[in-house]
Amino acid sequence: MFQIMVVEDDQNARKLMEAVLTRYGYEPILAKDGVEALELMDQKHVDLIILDVMMPRMDGYAFTNALRTGGCTIPILMVTARQTQEDKKRGFIIGADDYMVKPVDEEEMILRIAALLRRSQIAGERKLTVGQTTFFYDALSVKTPEGMIELPQKEFMLIFKLLSYPNKIYTRRQLMDEIWDMDSESDERTVDVHISRLRERFRNVGDFEILTVRGLGYKAVIRK
């Protein structure tokens, strides 16, 4: 069971988080400010942190900064009333992994927590499994029922990214920015070419499929 720490100074808000997390099968660890949170982290294992920003003694930004400069890569979800773009940017720059503005929709928060945990697991293990297919990030290779295939770097990164967030639509530009260099000569048609190559390669693999979303981009879906 994942252990999720909630750092929030308002008592009722803390209680609410505890109730919601427990309902969805997580184990909550509660802290009322940054200082207490750091103390608790020494004693318990934490998989993810839900962090308020405006707190006494040590605010969310200072806490995140302390963790990140200390080399800690635990995913942090900032949940705060601060809603301006500047606040969001600051949160991300300081090292938060995701940002939600209060009041949060509980279901959405749970979905985001699940995505963050999944991403963190993938990042930790550097491999991704979909049905009977496993992608090995460090070797740029894929193990299918037919055997091991090695992929060119760009193709591998493309399919890895799409499958890390199945059902999420990416625009061609987003894929280009992340996988190709910013100064690269290639344009968005390059993405199309790589996608068709990937489709060709995994034609016989029934675990997943790459779909084109008209006018928007591509997404990977998992087939059972």
Place this chain on the structure above:
Amino acid sequence: MREKKQSVVDSDVKNARWKKGSDGKVNDYGAGESERRRRRAEFRKISSLRWRLTLFVFSLFIISGVLTFVVSCLAILLFRGNALAVRIILNPVSLSLILLCTCAIFGTGLAAFFGKYYLRPLKRLSDATREVRDGNYKVQVKYEVDSHSEMSTLVKSFNEMVRELDGVELLRNDFINNFSHEFKTPIVSIRGFARELQMGDLTEEQREEYLRIILEESDRLSRLSTGVLELSKLENQQIVSGKSRFDLAEQIRRCILLHEPAWSAKEIEVIPELDEVEMFSDEELLERVWSNLIGNAIKFTDAGGSICVTLREDDDHITVQVRDTGVGMSEEVCRHVFEKFYQGDASHGGKGYGIGLSLAKRATELCGGAITVQSELGVGSTFTVTLPRK
């Protein structure tokens, strides 16, 4: 495409020349051909205070000189017989003395007399300013309609300024009233129904319904507070904070993706038809506009409907349209839909809170554009945003 944000002051300075004579909200940045021409024209207007003052002093000396001449002539005539007296009078020292005396008496008299006349508007102005300070925004100062003298210009500007202040005050009062009403209404429901629940002895149905209402009104409050904060921030903004060059088509695409959970949950088909257009404007502000329009389209379109988002570029403008097959709006609603706190359809009252579109309108205007709507009940709505091509 990843250039630094360019300050907006540069373009304002270049545009100052062409912005002269518009609504006057842009500062006059001084030197320029039109400025020099204006000054030259003013010189020619004798009614200018500066000219009047110069003329006054000039005529003072001339008249004093003439008077001195007349007085000395009279004196010589009087003392015709006495040669010594004539020599005394004709002495340059005594002549200067006579000149000095006539100047002093005549000048002081003139100044005292006309001074009051010229300073009257100044006194009126300082009285009016005191009234404005005390909170009266309806005061206006009378002035002579020879509208070229500096004093008249000052008084005219003062009157305009007070009218502006009055307008702003009206807006502020309206806003405060609407705002507190919009906030208190949901709070009344939440508190009331919570009390009811506390009392117990309710049917299961009633409990369900009251809880649902509490949730609904809480949602409304939260969206309201977010929206109002945004709106007041925008309303206090007069200029765009930072312009940059960016890909508009990509921005719209990402905005559509941001709302994907909502439209895919309702099985609404989103059809983007976007020309590749590069834009130089405030990226964040425009993001607000698209997010609001797309969000509304999703909100007011039933399951299975479709939303078409188009982006076109022509010689003068960039046009973005969000067309939905939703419930549509009546003509009456269309007319008021961009007003703050306006919620057209009572039955959809729970979904909107009336701020989104006035935010979108304000943001569009700050970017130099305009937003319009066309709608038909039961068919759908089309929101069109036109932006200037830079």
